[in-house]
Amino acid sequence: MNRVDTAVHVEGLRKRYGDTIAVDGIGFDIDPGQVFCLLGPNGAGKTTTIECLEGYRRPDAGSIRVLGLDPLADHGELRRRIGVQLQEASLPARLKVWEILKLFSVLYEREKVPWSLLDHLGLEEKRDAYFDKLSGGQKQRLFVALALINEPEVVFLDEITTGLDPRARHAIWDLIRGIKEGGATVVLSTHFMEEAEALADRVAILRAGKIVANDTPEALMRSIQRDDEVRVHVEGSLDAAAIEAIEGVATASIDGDQLIARGVGRGWIARLVNGIEAQDASLLDLSTRRASLEDVYLALTGEDEYSPESPATEEAGT
Numbered sequence: 001m002n003r004v005d006t007a008v009h010v011e012g013l014r015k016r017y018g019d020t021i022a023v024d025g026i027g028f029d030i031d032p033g034q035v036f037c038l039l040g041p042n043g044a045g046k047t048t049t050i051e052c053l054e055g056y057r058r059p060d061a062g063s064i065r066v067l068g069l070d071p072l073a074d075h076g077e078l079r080r081r082i083g084v085q086l087q088e089a090s091l092p093a094r095l096k097v098w099e100i101l102k103l104f105s106v107l108y109e110r111e112k113v114p115w116s117l118l119d120h121l122g123l124e125e126k127r128d129a130y131f132d133k134l135s136g137g138q139k140q141r142l143f144v145a146l147a148l149i150n151e152p153e154v155v156f157l158d159e160i161t162t163g164l165d166p167r168a169r170h171a172i173w174d175l176i177r178g179i180k181e182g183g184a185t186v187v188l189s190t191h192f193m194e195e196a197e198a199l200a201d202r203v204a205i206l207r208a209g210k211i212v213a214n215d216t217p218e219a220l221m222r223s224i225q226r227d228d229e230v231r232v233h234v235e236g237s238l239d240a241a242a243i244e245a246i247e248g249v250a251t252a253s254i255d256g257d258q259l260i261a262r263g264v265g266r267g268w269i270a271r272l273v274n275g276i277e278a279q280d281a282s283l284l285d286l287s288t289r290r291a292s293l294e295d296v297y298l299a300l301t302g303e304d305e306y307s308p309e310s311p312a313t314e315e316a317g318t
Ligand SMILES: Nc1ncnc2c1ncn2[C@@H]1O[C@H](COP(=O)(O)OP(=O)(O)O)[C@@H](O)[C@H]1O
Pocket: 017, 020, 021, 022, 023, 040, 041, 042, 043, 044, 045, 046, 047, 048, 049, 317, 318
């Protein structure tokens, strides 16, 4: 097995379908063992990119290396070393969970069926259930199990939590963290901000076939200039002008017993609290709002394209 410094290397990748430019010259590198997230709205080019990396689509231009291999020329070897998530339509409804696991073990030429995956993914009690009787979350967990059958070094998961309720989504998040702990590289696509924020070591924000940002979630959040906002409830009276005079406070407004202050830099919140106490008012509660990945995303992609918590019925793999 060849060791590589870069699990995935992409340069100048382009793909169009007729007049539609799906992927418009993108490049990125993924370090081994990282969770890398392609974040973007529907139609941004996530699935096309992932299919090119998996060797299931031929790019119009660009070069791709996965584990140092060419996804098209070295497809046979790569197929054994990567984990690919199936689409629902690719499984026969009238197969039982254990039969599916066995079938794929044979396809991947495993000597033993890795039954422990069922237990690990919380599917043990569904062992004898037909595929079409599984819930959405159980099907997705089975797809994760199938993607892991060959103990892959890189796992591709395309919108794996789309259409799941929050509970099932969190279960999948735990599985993804487990895959990373096992040492594999994970390439994940999502249009859920919280998912990228919760899981990714690096996030590439994709918009209309182009990468508009690629960094750690923390660095992305730092990259947008945005004041922190603090809301406090106080007992007693406050002088807004005196609050605004505090170093680091940009604006302060008082509405009844609530003070809303915005500020930048380090330490201003502590100085604000001291300033409030100095004014003979006592603080009842305090909440802060810091920049989130969502703010970065909106700043980079434009609000019009983002629909928060897209409908649960949306088709995966579009
Ligand atoms: N097989 C296809 N034929 C024609 N157009 C396609 C095909 N697959 C995707 N597209 C188009 O390419 C663009 C990118 O699609 P896709 O890669 O599926 O994005 P995403 O996964 O981010 O939703 C979209 O405009 C989509 O309509």
